[in-house]
Amino acid sequence: MSHQNLKGWLEDYAANSLSAEMTQDLEQHLAMCQDCRKHLRTIRLTANILLASRLDDAPVPTAGFARSVFLAIEQQRDNYFAWNPLRRLALKTVPVMALLALALGLFAYTEISSGLNAQQLTEEPLLETSLELSSKWGEEAAVFSEQISQDKERVVSTLLVGETLPPEQEKEQK
Amino acid sequence: MLQVKRPGPMTVDKELIQRCQQGDQAAFELLVKKHERRVFGLVYQMVRQPGEVEDIAQEVFTKIYFSLPQFRIEASFEAWLYRITVNQCYDYLRKRKRDAQVVQSDLSDEEAAFFERFGSVTQPRHLDVSKRLELRQTAERLLSVLPPKDRSLLVLKEIEDLSIEELTHIFKSSASAIKLRLFRARNQLKAAYEKGRRKDKRKQPV
Numbered sequence: 001m002s003h004q005n006l007k008g009w010l011e012d013y014a015a016n017s018l019s020a021e022m023t024q025d026l027e028q029h030l031a032m033c034q035d036c037r038k039h040l041r042t043i044r045l046t047a048n049i050l051l052a053s054r055l056d057d058a059p060v061p062t063a064g065f066a067r068s069v070f071l072a073i074e075q076q077r078d079n080y081f082a083w084n085p086l087r088r089l090a091l092k093t094v095p096v097m098a099l100l101a102l103a104l105g106l107f108a109y110t111e112i113s114s115g116l117n118a119q120q121l122t123e124e125p126l127l128e129t130s131l132e133l134s135s136k137w138g139e140e141a142a143v144f145s146e147q148i149s150q151d152k153e154r155v156v157s158t159l160l161v162g163e164t165l166p167p168e169q170e171k172e173q174k
Numbered sequence: 175m176l177q178v179k180r181p182g183p184m185t186v187d188k189e190l191i192q193r194c195q196q197g198d199q200a201a202f203e204l205l206v207k208k209h210e211r212r213v214f215g216l217v218y219q220m221v222r223q224p225g226e227v228e229d230i231a232q233e234v235f236t237k238i239y240f241s242l243p244q245f246r247i248e249a250s251f252e253a254w255l256y257r258i259t260v261n262q263c264y265d266y267l268r269k270r271k272r273d274a275q276v277v278q279s280d281l282s283d284e285e286a287a288f289f290e291r292f293g294s295v296t297q298p299r300h301l302d303v304s305k306r307l308e309l310r311q312t313a314e315r316l317l318s319v320l321p322p323k324d325r326s327l328l329v330l331k332e333i334e335d336l337s338i339e340e341l342t343h344i345f346k347s348s349a350s351a352i353k354l355r356l357f358r359a360r361n362q363l364k365a366a367y368e369k370g371r372r373k374d375k376r377k378q379p380v
Binding site: 008011015041042043044045046047048049050051052053054055056058059060061062065066068069070072073076 | 199203206207210211214215218219224227228231232233235236239240288289290291301306307309310312313314316317328329332333335338353356359360361363364367
């Protein structure tokens with residue numbers, strides 16, 4: 001058993017509340033340890049000073065003490081019940097108000113951020129639309145130019161084909 | 175929660191508290207009568223002013239009455255009662271600023287022998303009235319070096335015979351913090367005692 005553990009038993013030893021086995025262990029240690037002997041002396045000395053301080057008798061409550069307590073209660077009741085609910089309400093209100101302020105702050109933040117998002121969203125489709133439109137126009141222009149080029153080829157080929165038709169085909173056409 | 179040391183009275187307390195919480199004034203009167211002596215004794219140990227004890231004790235019970243509706247029945251009534259009493263005494267001592275009146279005491283060999291002899295105070299009946307008064311006044315002067323919080327801790331430990339665990343509930347501190355405070359308070363008191371012894375020896379003719 002360590003010195004610190006045995007030192008912790010001194011309170012109980014001074015109060016005679018250690019078991020016989022523990023008392024024997026501690027007494028063996030006390031015979032060797034000056035620090036523990038010094039601490040035990042301090043415990044006993046201070047306990048004696050405290051006990052000596054009550055060598056006179058404390059005032060004894062009178063027979064009517066309980067009655068006087070009730071009178072004091074009656075005198076304070078109005079004040080207590082007038083102020084105490086208000087105090088309790090204030091104590092309850094503070095956290096509620098803090099929560100409300102927090103909730104309001106969060107609400108305002110979400111509202112502002114969603115407003116900004118909405119604004120961004122309304123701006124972005126415009127951009128998308130213009131892009132889409134431009135790309136659509138590009139596509140249409142590409143299709144148109146392709147059609148033109150195809151038509152041109154067809155006209156050219158028709159013209160060319162017309163010039164180079166065999167005589168039998170020309171007769172059939174006539 | 176606080177370990178129940180004396181199961182009988184505690185059970186009675188719980189029954190009385192439940193009745194008080196239901197508005198039974200007779201139950202509160204019984205509760206006051208049951209604990210009034212203990213409160214008077216503790217208040218006197220703390221403030222040492224016989225004329226003030228009744229007023230402070232009255233304040234303690236008034237506070238208990240108004241706080242009873244919020245008292246949790248599973249908690250220790252004794253620890254709660256001690257806490258309210260000690261706090262009420264602090265309030266009184268703070269107002270009075272009693273700490274400014276610390277008086278160093280000279281300790282005669284006879285007084286020192288009395289304080290040093292184990293068990294001498296537990297059987298004080300053999301002392302005559304004047305000797306008892308003298309010893310009490312010397313002890314009181316020595317105790318005046320302690321701040322109210324340390325004094326209340328020692329009073330509850332040595333006079334009310336409360337355990338470290340019970341003290342942790344009253345002072346809302348850990349067991350190690352209570353032990354440390356007890357250790358420091360004892361050393362402070364012993365230092366005052368040894369100073370008194372040195373002063374007395376200097377006064378003696380060589």
